[in-house]
Amino acid sequence: MRTLVRSAFKAAGLQITRLPKSDISLYEKLYSPETLAAKRFYNIGAGTFRHPFWTNLDFVSPWYAKAQGHVVHYDLMKCEPLPIEPGAELLYTSHTIEHVSEQAVANLFREAHRVLRAGGIFRVTTGPDADLDYPALMRGDEDHFYWDRSYVRPGTYEHIYHAPATSVPLAERWLHHVASQLAPNDKSDSPKKFHADEIMAILNDRSMEDALDYFTGLCSFNPKRPGNHISWWNKAKVARFLQEAGFSTVYNSGYGQSRAPVMRNTRHFDNTHPSMSLYVEAVKT
Numbered sequence: 675m676r677t678l679v680r681s682a683f684k685a686a687g688l689q690i691t692r693l694p695k696s697d698i699s700l701y702e703k704l705y706s707p708e709t710l711a712a713k714r715f716y717n718i719g720a721g722t723f724r725h726p727f728w729t730n731l732d733f734v735s736p737w738y739a740k741a742q743g744h745v746v747h748y749d750l751m752k753c754e755p756l757p758i759e760p761g762a763e764l765l766y767t768s769h770t771i772e773h774v775s776e777q778a779v780a781n782l783f784r785e786a787h788r789v790l791r792a793g794g795i796f797r798v799t800t801g802p803d804a805d806l807d808y809p810a811l812m813r814g815d816e817d818h819f820y821w822d823r824s825y826v827r828p829g830t831y832e833h834i835y836h837a838p839a840t841s842v843p844l845a846e847r848w849l850h851h852v853a854s855q856l857a858p859n860d861k862s863d864s865p866k867k868f869h870a871d872e873i874m875a876i877l878n879d880r881s882m883e884d885a886l887d888y889f890t891g892l893c894s895f896n897p898k899r900p901g902n903h904i905s906w907w908n909k910a911k912v913a914r915f916l917q918e919a920g921f922s923t924v925y926n927s928g929y930g931q932s933r934a935p936v937m938r939n940t941r942h943f944d945n946t947h948p949s950m951s952l953y954v955e956a957v958k959t
Contacts, residue, residue, distance in 0.1 A: 719770025753781040783919035790958040801951035804908040811848040843870035853889040854902035921956035
């Protein structure tokens with residue numbers, strides 16, 4: 675019977691996993707029963723994330739329908755207060771801030787500072803890291819842009835990577851990952867699509883930051899395509915936004931290197947495209 679249930683869930687694109695005892699015992703060692711019962715750990719932009727001690731917040735949309743479950747709807751673009759009672763232990767957001775405006779990110783970071791308890795940790799991961807993506811484009815490093823040569827196995831969320839090169843020029847692939855709706859290979863409506871020669875002319879004429887600001891400044895959030903990228907980030911920019919939100923303790927992190935022991939578990943955290951991601955943490959002091 676157990677095998678039949680697992681097979682049924684797998685066919686529906688879902689997966690049942692049993693948490694190791696060590697996972698549960700680490701939480702029980704570090705946090706009070708009241709904190710665990712109240713699920714004072716929050717994943718913002720949670721996607722497929724599941725954990726019995728965490729509360730998921732996400733933008734509920736048909737775009738993400740198969741990935742979402744047991745989430746509290748929250749629209750970052752409305753710049754409203756987080757639906758979280760003050761006293762949160764941990765906040766985590768992974769590959770979310772690149773999908774919304776800088777104003778929405780600024781509000782999210784301010785709200786994170788407001789709802790965390792003193793000593794609480796906010797971990798931010800996002801991608802692409804502009805400090806990796808931009809130099810890769812400028813040196814023609816096609817292998818860096820592996821993610822648009824993949825497909826999702828039917829009935830799952832498992833990415834399968836394959837070697838054949840795409841016919842889309844590298845500059846247009848880069849732009850699609852920075853300002854999606856401006857790329858010719860994106861189906862979004864846009865008043866302007868930039869082709870490879872135009873993209874490179876702008877990049878050769880401007881600094882990296884100015885060029886990224888120019889492209890993302892032409893983008894707007896489309897609720898029908900919330901997976902598009904409309905803002906750019908590197909570690910320095912994320913840190914600046916966190917500091918402006920009130921965090922005085924901000925530091926660069928890395929894959930699986932959280933100050934919070936439970937967020938070092940890469941089975942649950944930091945498992946989205948680590949080779950092109952950035953990791954920054956902030957502590958409310």
